[in-house]
Amino acid sequence: MTGKILKGIAGFYYVHAMDGNLYECKAKGIFRNKNLKPLVGDDVSITILDEAERKGNIDEILPRKNALIRPSVANVDQALVLFSITHPEPNLNLLDRFLVMMEVQEVPVNICFNKIDLTGDEKMLELKQIYETAGYPVYFTSTRKNQGIKEIRTLLKGKTTVLAGPSGVGKSSLTNLLYPQAEMETGTISEKIQRGKHTTRHSELFDMGDSTYMMDTPGFSSMYIEDMECGHLKNYFPEFEAYEENCRFLGCVHIGERDCGVKDAVEEGTISRNRYENYRLLYQELKEKRRY
Ligand code: GDP
Ligand code: ZN
Structure with a gap:
């Protein structure tokens, strides 16, 4: 059966399979031949070892479209970088760094400024001007007033998107609006992971249905530019x-x-x-x- 790796932790991979179930898989055998490590976002072929316990093994990693280093994830179509338009003020230097990082990795980036309920049109126009001139699509939202959310939904549909942004800008609010089950499903995976007793935050891909996937990227503020000339x-x-x-x-x-x-x-x-x-x-x- 085929499926997609939604999360990897301590040698286990959580694979959302075609049958709709989440399997806890090891990846025995695939390291031997190739120097290939499974990544979150990988499409894989698995053998189900225990249907009732939802355990399986990853036999093969299907061909990748791409593989990002930071964050570590495969088959990414685009990034959505979220900043708040105010409270806190957008750090445009950080945004530009992120854009460079994604340009290096050849990932198309969309920019969204949230909390537009707290500001006027002038500031929106200024930011739109800066970033549309640079060639990036710019979106505006208010998760509080439910503005602009439909456009974001359309943007994400059918794609695998990396969501990034510093903390406090509304990433959780947006994710919860777009995908109310997120917390619940995180719970399901966490339950399985309890045994591994790792509590650090790991990258996780959310399956939003209709081949739409989103990944929240932890540790955005510490992102730095690659060691570039x-x-x-x-x-x-x-x-x-x-x-x-x-x-x-x-x-x-x-x-x-x-x-x-x-x-x-x-x-x-x-x-x-x-x-x-x-x-x-x-x-x-x-x-x-x-x-x-
Ligand atoms: P995260 O750290 O990026 O996940 O941000 P949160 O979703 O936790 O939001 C941070 C704070 O901003 C919370 O107090 C939210 O209620 C608030 N917030 C989020 N979105 C909006 C918005 O569109 N408008 C306003 N006024 N506040 C917002
Ligand atoms: Zn010149």
């Missing part, structure tokens, strides 16, 4: 590309060079100054890191 950073700010042909120097990194198309675009307002300043900060950070 500073000269490569510009490749992960997609809005720069169109202006690079106006740079005088080949390989211009848009920092100290004269006659730079990207810097001109910032002056003209066609590239967001906020994004560009965060680019400079990250560039400096990567440069310093490589000096030691």
Whole structure:
């Protein structure tokens, strides 16, 4: 039977199988031949060892579409990054870091600002301007007033989405709105895991039905940029590309060079100054890191 790994912990994998049941599986045999470790999100083929006890073994990992390193999950279609528009104020530097991280891993990102019931249109327009200009779809929600939720539901449908965002922005509120069973099902898996007595938080994929899966990513605020050469950073700010042909120097990194198309675009307002300043900060950070 085939299924999807929703959670992996202490050598056990929890597989949501085609029959609708959740099987606690080991992965005996698959390590021997290939250097392949099962990941949350993997589609797998399993043998049921004990139907009543819902125990099985993973025989094979089916071909992956992709495999992210941070968070560790396979077959991701997109990310949804959630910030609150206020309370707390969105940390756009953190958001831009996250965008770079996802660009590196080639995952399309959608941005959502929550708590719009606490602010006016002006702030929404400003953020929409910054991020749509950079090429990212921008959504606005209020989980409290149930605004914009339908659009998010449509966005997620039929896809596997990684949900990320710092704490306090409304991730739980949104998840509970979209998927009220979440808490209950977490309970089911937790019951099985009790025996392993691990209480640390692990990544888990929620099956929302209709081939829709969502994964909440713990530890967002500690996310850092990969150990990248500073000269490569510009490749992960997609809005720069169109202006690079106006740079005088080949390989211009848009920092100290004269006659730079990207810097001109910032002056003209066609590239967001906020994004560009965060680019400079990250560039400096990567440069310093490589000096030691
Ligand atoms: P998480 O830490 O990202 O999971 O955030 P929570 O869902 O726990 O929400 C954090 C706080 O923000 C709670 O007090 C929520 O009631 C509040 N909150 C969440 N969504 C909204 C919203 O749309 N509007 C307002 N005003 N408050 C919200
Ligand atoms: Zn340049």
